[in-house]
Amino acid sequence: MQVDFSNNYFELFELPVQFDVLQDQLDTRFRSLQRYLHPDKFAAAADAEKRWSMQAASFVNEAYQTLCSPLKRASYLLTLNGITLDEETDTQMSPMFLMEQMELREALADAPDATDPYVALDKIAAQLNAGRTSSADEFREAAQQEDWVRARTVVRQWQFLEKLASEVQSQEARLDDAH
């Protein structure tokens, strides 16, 4: 077994470079890479080799985290195809999409004062989950057609949904704490 830093994450995990990955295959390969790079195996090795093994382990971890998350995987595929997200500098988005995001944010802000805050949060979460699923479907289609402009738009919108979903979760956690 070897870890080649010039490989992309898909190659490292012996997977085809495509959006859909088999989680089982990903996990199996991750475990064998982890075993191969285990610090115990390098306890007696030279310093340079120890350093290499640590760098390799962090490369493998980064690759695994990226490939496990559908959004990160999609962003990574864009990067491999030379597409940048410009997530800090390009602020132009579909006005319709931004309007929806604003409404969802308003709903989230109002949720704690709802008759049943959990129901209110569930409603938002359901809407976000539907959006995340359709983002994945749309990305897969765009990537298959190598329509990277569309794929980029999908990922940029998907980032909003993911961010908001994590905020819904922290709201829920705060509610739990308050009870």
Added chain:
Amino acid sequence: MAYSDKVLDHYENPRNVGVLDKDDPNVGTGMVGAPACGDVMRLQIKVSDDGVVEDAKFKTYGCGSAIASSSLVTEMVKGKTLEEVAAIKNAEIVEELALPPVKIHCSVLAEDAIAAALADIKAKREEQQKASA
């Protein structure tokens, strides 16, 4: 990360939060978003017939710096002509709020929101002129 006093002031007492009628022919609406942090910003300006900004409102969902940047911008644009508003650069926001490098994109968001609001009012006025011509 510590926020500057000016950011805290705008964050705790945001100026001009609210909404103007987006269908009003004298109102320009700009909506922008930053995928990096999921921030959404809406900036609206009400413009007199001779091209001066009479009122400005904003609504921002985002971090303290994004809220402060948009709050500051609503204060900056009031009383200015559309040309003057178009000349506002994010560097002024960065300086005024003492934003650290990692928060500069919040000021970019505010500058882009102004540009979007200006584009909206210009499009509306051109349409009006066409209709009356």
